[in-house]
Each structure stands twice: as structure tokens, then as C-alpha cells.
Amino acid sequence: MPIVKHKPKPKPEVLPGVRHPLEKYLRTDRLPHIWCSGCGLGIALSSFLYALEELEIDPDSVAVVSGIGCAGRFAGYVRLDSYHTTHGRAIPFATGLKLAKPDLKVVVFSGDGDLFAIGGNHFIHAARRNVDITVLCVNNFNYGMTGGQVGPTTPIEGRTTTTPYGNFEHPFNLVYLAASAGATYVARWTTLHARRLKESIKEALQHPGFNFIEIISPCPTNFGRRNKLGDALDEMRYYAEKAMIRHGADPAAAEVVPGKEFIVGKFVDTRKPTYLELYRKKVEELFGR
Amino acid sequence: MANKPVTRTASRVTKKRVLSGVHFMNGDEAIAEGAIAAGCTFFAAYPITPQSEIAERMARRLPQVDGVFIQMEDELGAMAAVIGAAWGGVKAMTATSGPGFSLMMENLGLAVMTETPCVIANVQRGAPSTGLPTLVGQGDMMQARWGSHGHYEIIALSPASPQEAFDLTVKAFALSERFRSPVLLMTDEVVGHMYERVEIPEEVPVAPRRKPKAPPDGFLPFKPEEDLVPPMACAGDGYRIHVTGLTHDERGYPAMDAEAHDKLVRRLCEKITRFRDEFTWYEEVMTEDAEVLVISYGISARVSLGGVELARAKGIKAGLLRLITIWPFPDEVIRKFADRVGGLVVVEINLGQIYREVERASGGRVPMRGVFHAGGRIHTPEEVLAGIEEVLECRS
Ligand SMILES: Cc1ncc(C[n+]2csc(CCOP(=O)(O)OP(=O)(O)O)c2C)c(N)n1
Ligand code: SF4
Ligand SMILES: [Mg+2]
Numbered sequence: 001m002p003i004v005k006h007k008p009k010p011k012p013e014v015l016p017g018v019r020h021p022l023e024k025y026l027r028t029d030r031l032p033h034i035w036c037s038g039c040g041l042g043i044a045l046s047s048f049l050y051a052l053e054e055l056e057i058d059p060d061s062v063a064v065v066s067g068i069g070c071a072g073r074f075a076g077y078v079r080l081d082s083y084h085t086t087h088g089r090a091i092p093f094a095t096g097l098k099l100a101k102p103d104l105k106v107v108v109f110s111g112d113g114d115l116f117a118i119g120g121n122h123f124i125h126a127a128r129r130n131v132d133i134t135v136l137c138v139n140n141f142n143y144g145m146t147g148g149q150v151g152p153t154t155p156i157e158g159r160t161t162t163t164p165y166g167n168f169e170h171p172f173n174l175v176y177l178a179a180s181a182g183a184t185y186v187a188r189w190t191t192l193h194a195r196r197l198k199e200s201i202k203e204a205l206q207h208p209g210f211n212f213i214e215i216i217s218p219c220p221t222n223f224g225r226r227n228k229l230g231d232a233l234d235e236m237r238y239y240a241e242k243a244m245i246r247h248g249a250d251p252a253a254a255e256v257v258p259g260k261e262f263i264v265g266k267f268v269d270t271r272k273p274t275y276l277e278l279y280r281k282k283v284e285e286l287f288g289r
Numbered sequence: 290m291a292n293k294p295v296t297r298t299a300s301r302v303t304k305k306r307v308l309s310g311v312h313f314m315n316g317d318e319a320i321a322e323g324a325i326a327a328g329c330t331f332f333a334a335y336p337i338t339p340q341s342e343i344a345e346r347m348a349r350r351l352p353q354v355d356g357v358f359i360q361m362e363d364e365l366g367a368m369a370a371v372i373g374a375a376w377g378g379v380k381a382m383t384a385t386s387g388p389g390f391s392l393m394m395e396n397l398g399l400a401v402m403t404e405t406p407c408v409i410a411n412v413q414r415g416a417p418s419t420g421l422p423t424l425v426g427q428g429d430m431m432q433a434r435w436g437s438h439g440h441y442e443i444i445a446l447s448p449a450s451p452q453e454a455f456d457l458t459v460k461a462f463a464l465s466e467r468f469r470s471p472v473l474l475m476t477d478e479v480v481g482h483m484y485e486r487v488e489i490p491e492e493v494p495v496a497p498r499r500k501p502k503a504p505p506d507g508f509l510p511f512k513p514e515e516d517l518v519p520p521m522a523c524a525g526d527g528y529r530i531h532v533t534g535l536t537h538d539e540r541g542y543p544a545m546d547a548e549a550h551d552k553l554v555r556r557l558c559e560k561i562t563r564f565r566d567e568f569t570w571y572e573e574v575m576t577e578d579a580e581v582l583v584i585s586y587g588i589s590a591r592v593s594l595g596g597v598e599l600a601r602a603k604g605i606k607a608g609l610l611r612l613i614t615i616w617p618f619p620d621e622v623i624r625k626f627a628d629r630v631g632g633l634v635v636v637e638i639n640l641g642q643i644y645r646e647v648e649r650a651s652g653g654r655v656p657m658r659g660v661f662h663a664g665g666r667i668h669t670p671e672e673v674l675a676g677i678e679e680v681l682e683c684r685s
Binding site for chain 1: 304330331333352353355357359361362365366367370371372373374375376377395396399523524525526527528530531532533534535542543
């Protein structure tokens with residue numbers, strides 16, 4: 001590939017006093033971020049921040065917890081109480097944080113490998129308990145941070161650095177997994193659906209209980225390149241062509257198979273008592289109130 | 290004092306934090322009561338013998354005092370939840386035994402790196418692996434020191450009785466807040482399961498968290514105060530800080546260079562070692578005229594006292610140094626004694642972990658003997674006596 005030399009772009013003029021609406025939520029002193037160009041993580045982040053903005057959420061009342069990975073870097077860019085923990089442990093960390101400080105909105109923002117391989121056990125148990133947290137998973141079908149190895153969502157025949165002959169392990173269908181484990185809000189979008197994703201995040205943030213949103217996202221540097229998916233725009237075109245919006249679809253039938261149509265939308269939106277509601281009820285019973 | 294009635298509290302529903310009075314309880318229960326008395330309101334753990342009595346007591350008591358008990362899906366999650374809860378502003382604790390302690394190691398490092406106050410109790414059993422689930426061991430002492438990856442300092446205390454288990458748990462919480470560091474309670478199956486008189490005082494102070502005095506604007510969350518410990522802005526306090534296990538600068542931002550790393554790791558170590566005199570605790574018995582000094586800790590120290598008494602009865606001038614603070618290792622204390630006595634005997638239920646530390650600290654000044662076995666039972670006083678006699682022999 002020829003190396004294209006870009007002319008340095010003139011700095012965009014910023015009118016004095018004009019601020020980007022998301023600036024108050026961003027650690028602008030940490031920009032530029034480490035993500036590759038074309039990566040979907042930025043869209044996922046801005047969708048989340050616009051959701052905060054539109055809900056007019058007090059930034060002091062929300063915390064972000066991430067694990068480790070490219071997606072794990074979310075916590076580093078938000079100007080919120082933000083915790084970059086260990087690989088796989090964002091959910092139990094968030095559980096402790098939420099139970100210690102119930103008024104806080106706790107959002108876990110991490111990757112497919114972090115949440116479903118090394119951290120899979122915590123995911124199903126937090127969903128089972130209906131801990132009142134929102135889990136946003138950026139699924140790029142591989143381990144981006146470590147150079148593009150196979151992960152629990154890599155499709156059959158997917159090429160990664162550790163499946164050089166094509167993946168033969170069965171992948172997880174994340175929305176089916178979340179629904180079966182007891183999540184009370186389950187949705188899936190792609191980074192093409194930025195506005196729908198934002199609306200979905202807004203719903204999840206206001207929905208009590210364990211909420212899960214899968215965000216299908218391009219990783220042009222690793223998964224995209226090795227699987228000849230073209231550049232990030234090609235992947236967006238692919239999403240536009242193949243993603244079928246079907247609210248209320250059966251999550252069991254929502255597998256993501258390369259080259260085939262796949263379902264996005266809201267799969268589950270129900271209510272059941274949260275962990276803390278049930279805990280408080282027990283305490284009231286104990287003291288006979 | 291001795292005539293005070295024993296209060297039965299285990300099954301009573303009470304909102305009292307401090308169960309003042311005289312109790313008959315085991316070491317595990319004493320740890321749980323010590324934690325609650327110290328202000329702990331969050332406990333996350335996974336059941337394991339011989340720790341379960343701590344978790345069970347916490348499950349009963351924490352809902353009574355506005356706290357939260359949660360049985361996690363594993364010890365990885367338990368340790369992570371404890372750190373999360375501590376950042377939520379509360380005093381948090383977990384308890385385990387060897388296999389679970391191994392699973393906690395990565396997140397113990399996260400607590401060190403993020404300077405998170407919390408307490409971890411390890412009720413040691415025979416190991417390695419599943420080993421002897423119901424029988425005593427002291428084989429995790431070095432794991433306590435070096436179990437998580439990287440170079441760090443940790444505070445570890447070792448109680449020798451249920452009363453001391455209570456007292457040291459209270460102190461562990463105070464130290465964790467003072468140093469913004471995880472603190473380990475390295476007890477063992479025998480102390481954990483031994484029932485004894487435990488007196489809980491009228492009042493137990495709750496150690497304050499160091500909160501920032503400066504306003505959020507321009508606040509540097511990892512800029513230490515004079516004693517090398519930074520104040521802690523918890524979630525929702527309005528500081529909106531970033532906390533990471535990556536090497537970070539005073540802003541809390543990742544700093545990927547050798548200089549920043551060296552600076553941070555050194556400070557994390559020094560904030561503890563520089564002030565170790567504040568918490569280097571030990572007990573001396575019959576040491577004034579001692580020619581042979583037995584050094585031990587936890588349950589082994591109690592047995593060692595029996596051995597020292599047997600030696601005295603035979604006219605041997607033996608004494609006991611019972612270590613309460615194990616880490617950072619009390620080098621100075623060992624050196625001081627090594628200059629005074631003619632032989633050292635180390636008694637422990639492993640094949641020589643603290644022995645090596647004593648050897649290092651005493652610098653080969655005096656002959657040494659180790660009285661070891663791998664676990665499953667406590668020593669007999671006779672075995673300790675044999676060690677004392679051996680070290681005397683090799684001196685003559
Ligand atoms: C205990 C542990 N094992 C392995 C790693 C190395 N590691 C860092 S990120 C990562 C994978 C992350 O994948 P994913 O969660 O999908 O995030 P992505 O980078 O794709 O956004 C791995 C294996 C680690 N940091 N910790
Ligand atoms: S490696 Fe992939 S996931 Fe990571 S920043 Fe680059 S494009 Fe994004
Ligand atoms: Mg990934």
C-alpha cells in the first residue's frame with residue numbers, strides 16, 4: 001500500500017467562547033486519544049456522552065468503569081469519576097461501587113474479550129442478580145489491544161493472529177446470552193446507528209436493573225484488515241446493508257454471521273426488582289418495619 | 290473484668306456497630322466483629338474453609354448495621370468489588386484462604402497501585418493447591434509479601450488469638466486508611482476456629498478517610514501530602530478523577546515512561562516503609578536474659594511459648610519474640626535481638642519462609658534453627674524445645 005502523505009490541515013477556527021457540547025464530559029487534556037483512525041470506539045463514546053448531555057445528567061452522579069483493552073480506555077477519556085480496572089473485572093468493581101454508593105449511576109464500558117472471555121462469569125452473575133448497572137460492550141469480534149487475537153465473539157472462519165487457519169470455535173451471541181442470564185434491558189446496535197444507539201443508551205440509563213447494550217464496531221486495524229472487510233467506511237456500508245432493525249426479536253435468533261443479515265434493535269425491556277431493592281426489603285423485614 | 294457475664298450476640302438482631310462486652314467467639318467471628326466495629330460496611334467474599342465463619346457472621350451482621358454483604362461468584366470478583374466499594378467511599382473487606390488468596394492477587398496489585406484502602410483476611414490452611422482444606426497452615430506468608438506481580442510494599446499482621454484477631458482487624462482498617470493501602474490479616478485455621486474469651490471495648494473509633502481539602506478545580510488526585518499519601522476523592526465527591534492500574538502521574542493519567550514509573554513505585558513503597566515504626570508490633574516474653582530466642586507468629590507463637598517454658602524448666606535461658614507485624618519485616622527488631630542472643634529458632638507451619646527473613650535480617654550473626662513442618666497440625670512444645678536444644682548444641 002502506498003503511503004499517502006497528507007498535507008497538514010489548517011487548524012479549524014474556533015470562535016471565542018464557543019465550546020463543543022461534549023467538552024464538559026471529556027478529558028480534553030488527554031486528547032488525542034490512542035484509538036486508530038476508523039475505529040468505532042469514538043462513535044460509541046460520543047453516543048454515550050450525547051446520551052448524558054440530552055438526559056442532563058449531573059456529571060458528578062455518574063461513574064464509568066472499564067476493564068482492559070482498546071475499549072477499556074473509555075474510562076480514561078471521560079471527565080467523570082472513572083475507573084480503569086483489571087482485565088475482566090469491570091463488572092464486579094462496578095458492583096461494589098454501586099452497592100457502596102447507590103445514588104451513583106454506574107456504567108461499565110468495555111470490550112467483548114474483557115466482558116465475555118476473562119470476565120464472562122461476572123457478566124452472567126451481575127445479570128442474574130439484577131445489579132443496577134448499565135453495561136456497554138463494544139464488540140469488534142477480536143482482541144484489538146493485544147494485536148487482534150481470537151475472542152469469544154469471533155465468527156467461525158474469522159481470521160485472527162491466533163486463528164491463522166480460520167476460527168473453528170463457536171462464538172457467543174451476546175444478546176441471547178444477556179437475555180438468558182436475566183438482563184432486564186438488552187439491545188444491539190452498530191456504530192452506524194449512532195443516533196439510535198444514543199437513544200438506547202438514554203433508555204438504559206433510565207432503566208432500573210441490569211442493562212446491556214452490544215455495540216458492533218469496526219476494528220479496521222486488526223479484525224477488518226485480516227478479514228478483508230475493507231476500511232471503516234466499507235464496514236459501515238456493510239452495516240447499512242445487513243443490519244435489520246427488529247425490536248422485540250427473539251435474541252436466540254439474532255446470531256451475527258459474516259456476510260449474512262443480522263438483527264439489531266431492542267430485544268428485552270422488562271422490570272424486576274433490583275439487587276438493592278431486594279436487599280433493602282430484607283433489611284426492612286429484619287427490623288419489622 | 291473476669292467476672293463479666295458473657296453476652297450471646299450471634300443470633301440477636303441488633304443495630305449496634307460495636308458489640309461491647311465479653312464474648313465467647315472464635316477467631317473468624319472476632320475478625321468479623323472487629324471489622325464491623327471499625328466501621329466496615331461492605332464485605333464481598335466467596336466461601337472457603339476455614340474462612341466461612343467470617344462470611345457467615347458478616348452476612349448476618351452487615352444488614353443490621355446498614356452495610357452490604359455480597360457473596361460473589363469467585364474471589365476475583367470479591368476483591369474487585371471490595372476495591373469498587375472503597376472508591377464508593379466505604380470501608381470494605383474480604384476474607385479467604387489459600388486458593389482464593391491466589392485468585393485475589395491481581396486485584397491486590399490494583400489496590401496497591403490505585404492506593405485503595407481495604408482489608409483482606411487470609412485464614413491459612415495446608416497448601417499448595419487444595420491441600421488441607423480443614424487443617425492449619427502458614428504457607429502463604431511469602432505470597433502475602435510478593436504474591437501480586439511487581440515490586441510493592443504491603444502491610445500484613447498476624448494474630449495469635451481471637452482477641453487479637455478482633456484488635457488487629459480494627460487496627461488493619463485504621464492502617465488501610467492511614468496509608469491508603471490494602472492491609473492483610475494473615476491468620477490461620479487454628480486461630481480462626483479457636484473459641485476464646487473476646488472482650489469488645491465500649492467504644493471503637495472509626496478511622497477517617499483522608500478526603501481532599503482543596504477544591505476540585507486543578508486538584509491533583511495522586512499528588513501526595515507530606516507523608517507521601519495523597520488524599521482520596523471518592524466517586525460522587527465532585528472531583529471526577531481518573532483512577533487506573535496503569536502507571537500514572539499526579540493527575541492520575543497514564544504515564545508510559547520509566548521515569549514516571551520509578552517515581553510512582555518508589556513512592557508507593559516509601560509511604561509505607563518510611564513510617565513503619567508506627568506499626569511495627571511484636572511481643573517479647575522472657576527475653577531480658579535470653580540466650581536463645583524463639584521467633585514465631587500466629588498460632589505457632591503460642592505453641593512456641595510452651596517450648597520456651599519447657600526450656601526454662603530445664604534451666605535453659607530461652608525467650609520468645611512473637612511477631613505481630615510480619616510485613617514490612619521488622620529487620621531492626623531482629624537485628625537488635627541477634628546482637629544480644631546466642632541462637633535463634635524460627636517456628637512456623639511451612640518449610641521456612643519467615644526463617645529466611647530472619648536469616649537475612651540477622652545477617653548470619655548467630656546460629657539458627659528452623660522448626661518447620663508443612664501443615665496439617667500445630668507444633669508441639671517438645672518440638673520447639675528440641676529446636677532450642679539443637680541451636681545451643683551447635684553453638685557449643
Ligand atoms: C489478566 C490479563 N490477561 C491478559 C491481558 C492482556 N490483554 C489486554 S487487553 C486484552 C484483550 C482485550 O480485548 P477486548 O476486551 O475485546 O478489547 P478491545 O481491545 O478489542 O477493545 C488482553 C488479552 C491483561 N491485560 N490482563
Ligand atoms: S486496534 Fe482496533 S479496536 Fe483498537 S483502537 Fe485500533 S481499530 Fe480500534
Ligand atoms: Mg474486542
